[in-house]
Amino acid sequence: QDAINRLMIEKAREGKVVIRxxxxxxxxxxxxxxxxxxxxxxxxxxxxxxxxxxxxxxxAYAGIPVTHRTLASTVAFITGQEDSAKQAATVEWPRLASxxxxxxxxxxxxxLPAIVEHLRTEGKPADTPIALxxxxxxxxxxxxxxxxxxxxxxxxxxxxxxxxxIV
Numbered sequence: 001q002d003a004i005n006r007l008m009i010e011k012a013r014e015g016k017v018v019i020r021x022x023x024x025x026x027x028x029x030x031x032x033x034x035x036x037x038x039x040x041x042x043x044x045x046x047x048x049x050x051x052x053x054x055x056x057x058x059x060a061y062a063g064i065p066v067t068h069r070t071l072a073s074t075v076a077f078i079t080g081q082e083d084s085a086k087q088a089a090t091v092e093w094p095r096l097a098s099x100x101x102x103x104x105x106x107x108x109x110x111x112l113p114a115i116v117e118h119l120r121t122e123g124k125p126a127d128t129p130i131a132l133x134x135x136x137x138x139x140x141x142x143x144x145x146x147x148x149x150x151x152x153x154x155x156x157x158x159x160x161x162x163x164x165x166i167v
Contacts (some may be wrong), residue, residue: 056107132145
């Protein structure tokens, strides 16, 4: 990331127009915030043109509304892998497990067993529905559905890998 930041700043100082193209919304788990901070600290003007985050686009394309008047009035976006440099995890598992919010995990496929374990340990019922959507919005999109009780086995059977959005 540091090399990317340096390159953007170097090219901008050379008078070039620099475009950093990122998928979705660069400020939703996309490191766009870190890049914007670096450019701002260098005293350079910049503009952010956000896209639609995969946390919304992928479930919608799979036919899953992240909010629904009679089912879920709130939605939470959660990273599936926290920065290993953090002193302690900051995901509030008890709060996530206790509510009726739709939970959308990005970058979490490799940690699916741990995510399921955290939610179950904090009281989320085993029959809670869950969907795993790989390559969302593409022609080869694949969706695997199950419950917290069986989704890890279904994911292994389906041989799902990243990129997969967990809903």
